[in-house]
Amino acid sequence: MKTYLLADPVRYLRMTTSELRDAFLIGSLCQPGSVQLAYVDLDRAIVGMATPTVQPLVLPTDGALKSDYFTERRELGVLNIGGRGRTTVGDDTYALDNLDCLYIGRGSPKIVFTSESAHSPAIFYLLSYPAHTTFQTTLVQKGRANPTELGSAETSNKRTIYKYVFLDGAKSCQLVMGVTHLHPGSVWNTMPPHTHMRRSEIYMYFNLAPEARVFHLMGPGEETRHIVMQNYDVAVSPGWSIHAGAGTCAYSFCWGMGGENQDYADMDPVPIVGLQ
Template sequence: MLSVETRHAIDPQAAEAMDTAALRRNFHVGGLFTDGEIRLCYTHYDRMIVGGAVPAGGSLTLDHVKECGTASILDRREMAVVNIGDAGTVAAGGETYTLEKGDVLYLPRGAGPVTFSGNGRFYILSSPAHQAHPARLLKIGDANQLKLGSAETSNERTIYQFLVPEVVPTCQLVVGYTQFAPGSVWNTMPAHVHDRRMEAYLYFDLAPDARVFHFMGRPEETRHIVMKNEEAVLSPPWSIHCGAGTGAYTFIWAMAGDNADYRDMDMVAMEDLK
């Protein structure tokens, strides 16, 4: 079963007038991981798609998506698949890949229908692509690793970069995830924006009663959205994107836009946050 929700782009002035319900309706993405279903959110932020596929021991095939305007989803798109569950397989382009938890699969434009099988919980990211690069399955050891922060500032963390130019060439997609050292809960602080790319976060590996307070908005007009396990949030190019959790968690970050340069960001001074 396939379901698709569309999210239109919101400007900063409109976001600043929203109450909690409206912020969640426009930026929070929940319910992506449902047994026996593929659920997608088609956004008007750089035409990024975020979604989830949970075959629950069976198989699910992702092919025609009306919102994409093509016969098959990857006719003019590329895709990243991140497994956040038990082992499973993904088949596309005549190949079958086995994904353990934490593995990332890159699928290029023209790879055809994508079939998810087994007990994985597959996080799907897709953006338009103008050319095809080779498909590749990446383990955590293949990622470029950055160690940032400190225990003293509660943000000691390791950033695992999977889909970045130094590791895997793509057209638009930039994807990785961040894991925290024990006792650290702050992500992406000091904050930044990057007006040339949108970003999406998926928070996972949270305990059932844990929450992450995700901060968004212009630096001088911040807002927050309360997130629970396996929920995503959309970050427009004009918005900061950072958060703090009540306990341990991991988050997947994904970007699409004008370039694939992870370092292309505009830092926000702490005194400018309001």
């Protein structure tokens, strides 16, 4: 499990393109037949992907966690962005279709991922934060994920937001998690942008063709930079950074947050006219 140490807003100003990518970009963790994990020092997040094919995959712990099992002191969000699959938590098995999400509470010693078909495997995107107590493991199917329509075709940002783990959905300690889908013809996400020092945010882009890209915007509003991203890439956003972007076509992304406030609407707006 690779560890990512994020730069502060002072060092950020002097970073080259490659340094920005090394610090804030986690490349695709989707590797068939394996579980791939990355540790981010920011709010001690762990992101990963489990892509079972023929054989089930057990979620491992890692020496860096100093724990007997992965969720000994952690909670976990599991979003299926592939074919139909199953996640087993202890003695309970949950069927996850495409875009279903499973919240797993602290204290689940064994977690196993399985695909229904090796030819169309499930791709389980994983997002985890430390947890101070245990909340109930909860399956949230796409159709029950509180869809909200935002934006417009005129401003090229018409999008549907699905909230899975949040104050009025699956309960958690600090994890907030959902998905945004851009409508055909729209390319801008999270515009106008915002920051929130009370929690960091992680984006995982998907539903991108191999030749498509997203230009992910980051940094303070008066000192923006961009990172060019492809399918399954992950961008880490500290509290002082905006998180927005535009693609070469419509796309989807999973957004996840950890920190001290789970109120989805807790944002500090950054006016578009002030962006530089």
